[in-house]
Amino acid sequence: MTLSAVTITxxxxxPRLAAAPPLPVEALILGKPVTEAADLLPRLFNLCAGAQGLAARLSLGLPPGDGDPAAEIVRDHLARACVTLRAAAGLAPLRLPADPATLFGPAGRLPRDRADFSDWIASPAPAAALAARLVALFPAGAATCPALPPPPADDPLAEGAFENSAAGRQADHPLLRSIEADQGRGPLWRYLGLLADLEAAMEGRLPPATCHNGIAVVPAARGAYALRLTQTAGxxxxxxxxxxxxxxLAPGGALLQSLARLPGADGRLAPLVVALHDPCLPVTLREAEPCTR
Structure with missing residues (x-):
């Protein structure tokens, strides 16, 4: 089932989640010739189209083509760091830089330890202002999620609550480990994880795309995308x-757990929490009607 939209109350x-009717992806793909299906699947989604196309071709045993997941990830991360996340936090957007490394300031990379981070967050580095804003908005422990496991390597199609995100992919980064130990996996951890993943994509350090037993796993902007397409006679x-x-969005997943830990149940910060988790579908937030009895 492919979700089309959700409402979170x-x-x-x-928080409670209600899903809209799913997208009819199977009806559009099944019965198609393999090359047509591989070309059609990425056109059905305007986010991570390159990753989905590569996964389709790998799963079907077709040549991978010239798609570059890292380039797509860099573009997506830049748009989030410079525009969408800043808008959600009440900051003016930044012009997308020609050199993504300039976001980090003169060092050209994310700080590695807390001492350097303390200096960096007070610096004029373009990416630092949003980090400082998140520190001001969310006290330690607020809007956090306990450490969830990554999707199982032996079953990448498994359902359930897993930490399958850009920040989760970079959870071993020394700065992220320090932030997690001190504040938990909250808004600051997720934002710095996005920046660490941007750096990894720029430097060619993302996990490679793989295909085992017909299941393709491809790095995408929001985490790892898994796909299996089966075929008979093409x-x-x-x-x-x-x-x-x-x-x-699974029960017990990162978004609902983080929304449940908003400081003082402050719904005004909920849109920012959703933006930091970045689900690839429309999310409507509403507050429950007060009981009048």
Whole structure:
């Protein structure tokens, strides 16, 4: 099932998620010749199209083409760091830089330890202002999620609550480990994880795309995208896919757990929390109607 949109209700007993009718992806793909299906699948989604196209071609045993997941990830991360996340936090957008490394300031990279981070967050580095804003908005422990496991390597199509995100991919970065130990996996951890993943994409340090037993796993902007397409005589007969958003929105997933830990149940910060988790579908936030009895 491919989710099309969700509504999250912020209630006193915790956030509740309701999903809209799923997208009919299977109906559009099944029965198509393999080359047509591989070309069609990325056109159905305007986010991470390159990753989805590469996964389709790998799963079907077709040549991978000239798509570059790292380039797509860099573009997506830059747009989020310079425009969408800043807008969600009430900051003016930044012009997208020709050299992404300039976001980090003169060093051209994210600080590695807390001492350097303390200097960096007070510096004029373009990416530092949003980090400082998140520190001001969210006290330690606010809007956090406990450490969830990554998707299982032996079953990348598994359903459930997994940490399948850009920050999760970079969880071993020394600065992220320090922030997690001190404040938890909250808004600052997720933002710095995005920056660490941007740096990794720029430097060619992302996990490679793989395909085992017909299941392709491709790095995408929001995490790892898994896809299996089966075929008979060159016609697609089956489709199974698992996206970072599937794991993010699963019961007990990172987004609902983080929304449940908003400081003082402050719904005004909920849109920013959603933006930092970045589900690849429309999310409507609403507050539960107060009980009048």
């Amino acid at each position: 912020l209630a006193a007993d915790g 016609i697609v007969t089956g489709l199974a896919r698992r996206t970072p958003t599937d794991h993010l």
